[in-house]
Amino acid sequence: xxxxxxxxxxxxxxxxxxxxxxxxxxxxxxxxxxxxxxxxxxxxxxxxxxxxxxxxxxxxxxxxxxxxxxxxxxxxxxxxxxxxxxxxxxxxxxxxxxxxxxxxxxxxxxxxxxxxxxxxxxxxxxxxxxxxxxxxxxxxxxxxxxxxxxxxxxxxxxxxxxxxxxxxxxxxxxxxxxxxxxxxxxxxxxxxxxxxxxxxxxxxxxxxxxxxxxxxxxxxxxxxxxxxx
Numbered sequence: 001x002x003x004x005x006x007x008x009x010x011x012x013x014x015x016x017x018x019x020x021x022x023x024x025x026x027x028x029x030x031x032x033x034x035x036x037x038x039x040x041x042x043x044x045x046x047x048x049x050x051x052x053x054x055x056x057x058x059x060x061x062x063x064x065x066x067x068x069x070x071x072x073x074x075x076x077x078x079x080x081x082x083x084x085x086x087x088x089x090x091x092x093x094x095x096x097x098x099x100x101x102x103x104x105x106x107x108x109x110x111x112x113x114x115x116x117x118x119x120x121x122x123x124x125x126x127x128x129x130x131x132x133x134x135x136x137x138x139x140x141x142x143x144x145x146x147x148x149x150x151x152x153x154x155x156x157x158x159x160x161x162x163x164x165x166x167x168x169x170x171x172x173x174x175x176x177x178x179x180x181x182x183x184x185x186x187x188x189x190x191x192x193x194x195x196x197x198x199x200x201x202x203x204x205x206x207x208x209x210x211x212x213x214x215x216x217x218x219x220x221x222x223x224x225x226x227x228x229x
Contacts, residue, residue, distance in 0.1 A: 097219030127157035
């Protein structure tokens, strides 16, 4: 059996060195957990929850909606170092999201128009790819093109000026309304604080009341720890 060439050995050694170097800056579970529970991270979480809650309240105030349930999710997870390949953009990332579930009387399109007016009055800017006009065109065409093909499901979205996050309006025709499952506290997830909603129970209750189901939601990344330079 021929001995390996010196050049080949040097290449293997270099690759192993690169692999070790790229992985060495990965956080340990203990480090990531401490960072996720730090005073800075928890203060940022509380501030983001208050900001998102205030934005959602302002966007629905005086709209024909009755709040029936709220789900929240506050999750931190460690970034992955992937050997020689680029790792995640963050060493630790934490995000907060909130979904509010509402019942509303009357025609769905009328309800959505009222929500759209309230959101704009609250200073939110319509997302140009998901406006109330798009929703109106979808229902005016019964969800189909002139050739009978299905149109893409409509959506309603709004930008929060100067804040970098969006507000989404949902209803059964627009997107699935299932509450995202609460993940286990298992690596790389190092912090979980969540409140879930039984969406099926909400649907049944509103069906008995002959009410429409509408959701309003938002989320933001509130804390990130960069990789060491």
